[in-house]
Amino acid sequence: MTTKFPSHINLSRETRSELIDMLNTNLATAVDLHWQVKQAHWNIRGSHFISRHLLFDKVADHVRAHADEFAERAGALGGYAEGTIRLAVKNTELQEYDLSAVNGDDHVRVVVDRVARYAASVREGIQRADDLNDPVTADMLTQILGVVEEDLWFLESHLYGSATITREESAPSAIREEPASPNA
Template sequence: MSTQKHVLQEAGTVEENQLRLDQGKSEEIVEALNADLADTYMLYHQLRKHHWNVEGAEFRDLHIFLGEAAENAEAAADDIAERLQALGGAPVANPVNQAEMATVEFEGDDVYDIRTSLENDLGMYGDVIESLREHIELATDLGDHATAEILREILVQTEEDAHHIEHYLEDDTLVTDAAINR
């Protein structure tokens, strides 16, 4: 293992990019994308937590859905990180820095009932969706149509997952009170 250390790019900096996007515009977009990256990882970790801890009559369906939703968030984070790197930025990768940079708040380590957990997820999804919309507009206004398109694709999947949670939170269920109280 080499002990030589050579920093190629300092965190928080934006280098010139080959995409011919103005340096100032790149810096604005990279800052927005790093916030999206941090938020997406907070969402990912919360979804994974709920995937691990879900119990009850609807365990299997919710366990599968939450696992898939977490995978969707992880894929979105990867797309965001790769785009901001292409723009000359350094993706925020340290979990401590991600938590500090995130505009959403992780619910904590306590385990809650599944309804509370899903309500917390839906709230976080809403915040992530609003931020994605703002950053799509920012990228479009700055002439970075490729970033706007990447964020649009992420937004579609994020909204779809949030909508599924809305369905899970509806009052209608096939599980009867008698089955729950056994």
């Protein structure tokens, strides 16, 4: 049971508990993703450096704002927000950042993959909130997903025409991480 605080919202404790668990999973994923995108922001080099450096920062800012929304909705439902870095490591849905990424396209591919996984997690959350008859959580997640999917479009547009992503394939399965450079 993950409800910790009293709530006068007229949903059963069991329902609120399930919503809180889902929100905490998304919170952990957002905390992880925020710092993964910052990792890309800090370490990217190569062509289109400035535009990609700035785009990553914008995406990271969005994800950080989403983390706040997940945490505060969990709180409103009587839950305890699990948002520390260590809790995020335990609960995130993402793989660790690809530390072998060097050039700009490598970083964009990793970020597209992680943002696509995040988008899928938020979409699953919308379905879960719908199933649990909580339109407020579903609406909040829907608003968030609109931002995430727009960011995904901006990011994946950087890979258009590249050999590692095609129009027919959809992320994240289309994104193939390159092997580490033998000189890295």
